[in-house]
Amino acid sequence: MHDLRVEVGYDVLQANEALAEKNRRLLDGFGVTGFNIMGAIGSGKTTLIELAVEKLGDKYGIGAIAGDIVADIDADRFRLHDIPTISLNTGRECHLDAHLVEHAIEQMPLDNMDILFMENVGNLICPTDYSLGEHHRVVVVSVSEGDDMVKKHPMIFKTCSLVIVNKVDIAEAVDVDADKMADDALGINPRIGALKTSKITGEGIDDWIKFIEVNVNARR
Amino acid sequence: MHEYGVAMEVYEAVMDVASKNDATRVISIDLELGELAHINSEQLCFCFEIIAKESLAEGADLNIISIPPTIKCKCGYEGVFDSHSSSNSDDTKQCRALSDLALNMPCPECENSMPVLISGREINVRDIKIEVEENA
Ligand SMILES: Nc1nc2c(ncn2[C@@H]2O[C@H](COP(=O)(O)OP(=O)(O)OP(=O)(O)O)[C@@H](O)[C@H]2O)c(=O)[nH]1
Ligand SMILES: [Mg+2]
Ligand SMILES: [Zn+2]
Numbered sequence: 001m002h003d004l005r006v007e008v009g010y011d012v013l014q015a016n017e018a019l020a021e022k023n024r025r026l027l028d029g030f031g032v033t034g035f036n037i038m039g040a041i042g043s044g045k046t047t048l049i050e051l052a053v054e055k056l057g058d059k060y061g062i063g064a065i066a067g068d069i070v071a072d073i074d075a076d077r078f079r080l081h082d083i084p085t086i087s088l089n090t091g092r093e094c095h096l097d098a099h100l101v102e103h104a105i106e107q108m109p110l111d112n113m114d115i116l117f118m119e120n121v122g123n124l125i126c127p128t129d130y131s132l133g134e135h136h137r138v139v140v141v142s143v144s145e146g147d148d149m150v151k152k153h154p155m156i157f158k159t160c161s162l163v164i165v166n167k168v169d170i171a172e173a174v175d176v177d178a179d180k181m182a183d184d185a186l187g188i189n190p191r192i193g194a195l196k197t198s199k200i201t202g203e204g205i206d207d208w209i210k211f212i213e214v215n216v217n218a219r220r
Numbered sequence: 221m222h223e224y225g226v227a228m229e230v231y232e233a234v235m236d237v238a239s240k241n242d243a244t245r246v247i248s249i250d251l252e253l254g255e256l257a258h259i260n261s262e263q264l265c266f267c268f269e270i271i272a273k274e275s276l277a278e279g280a281d282l283n284i285i286s287i288p289p290t291i292k293c294k295c296g297y298e299g300v301f302d303s304h305s306s307s308n309s310d311d312t313k314q315c316r317a318l319s320d321l322a323l324n325m326p327c328p329e330c331e332n333s334m335p336v337l338i339s340g341r342e343i344n345v346r347d348i349k350i351e352v353e354e355n356a
Contacts, residue, residue: 005349006241010233012226012343013257093225125258126221129341 019098023133030110033216039140041122044166046074049117053081055209060114065104067096067121095126124153142167143176150184157185162193169198227267233345243350246277252344254287289340297329
């Protein structure tokens with residue numbers, strides 16, 4: 001018997017990155033644009049995807065991946081809209097990763113799809129480090145999380161191309177300045193697009209839809 | 221945060237290399253862990269210990285090599301990123317460093333360029349020490 005030192009050289013995040021790139025190429029091959037929808041718990045991720053499906057469902061083939069820690073609640077909401085949906089129960093995990101998504105997209109009818117929404121687990125920290133193979137990263141916060149939400153979790157805003165400050169209809173009631181939240185995000189990442197939205201008043205929803213369409217059409 | 225999942229991946233990487241090298245036992249593992257990796261090293265070790273039970277890696281020492289964030293600037297500056305924090309809590313330090321980086325801190329040397337992070341987020345299984353049979 002003797003001891004031996006052997007090199008391993010396996011980096012968890014790099015391995016995820018490599019797999020994400022593979023997913024991205026698969027989506028590219030089918031002309032599908034992937035959106036990784038991240039954000040705080042209950043900020044309105046599912047709602048915003050539902051609104052997009054309602055407005056764009058006739059024009060584009062849309063599929064969705066719903067990352068829930070347990071149960072199929074969000075996935076069932078997508079299924080009500082009659083779109084191909086895969087539910088990913090992450091169990092104890094606080095984020096989706098490229099490996100989970102790889103198995104989900106294997107089961108999707110990619111040749112009939114133009115858009116894939118990947119709703120991440122509600123969390124502003126862990127999803128930041130894990131690409132899924134998306135083309136665009138969107139972070140959703142809502143006014144009910146409070147003014148300082150953005151400043152407390154800067155990294156995610158740095159990695160996204162769009163921030164949505166949702167539920168602006170209740171901003172006054174919770175005494176929060178939605179503009180400040182958007183400005184904070186722009187301070188962290190000057191290149192980020194910022195939208196203020198409300199499903200109640202409809203504010204900003206057209207801009208959200210436009211963001212999706214412009215990016216989908218740009219890749220066709 | 222997600223220490224369990226990461227420990228599982230570390231375990232799989234270790235077992236893969238150990239079995240390819242006909243190990244009879246894994247003695248130790250050197251893991252490079254970036255200070256900004258969102259991973260608590262104690263929890264990681266704890267999860268690993270549980271996962272490795274009744275395997276070749278049971279009881280192996282998981283040595284965590286902490287990697288401080290290093291930044292590099294166009295001007296040639298390269299150095300450890302100092303999160304100007306006297307706090308000794310890992311979590312606070314990590315949060316400060318992350319928010320400073322995210323808030324676009326200028327280069328400490330030339331002050332007009334934004335340095336990029338070149339290390340400090342790794343979760344890298346660098347190497348392992350294994351026991352092998354003499355005639356293997
Ligand atoms: N007032 C108001 N409520 C909203 C708005 N958008 C979403 N909600 C409500 O906020 C709650 C959470 O919305 P979801 O879309 O489920 O949020 P989510 O981010 O998907 O939540 P998780 O997946 O559980 O993290 C629901 O009760 C929605 O009806 C809005 O613009 N204004
Ligand atoms: Mg949801
Ligand atoms: Zn410099």
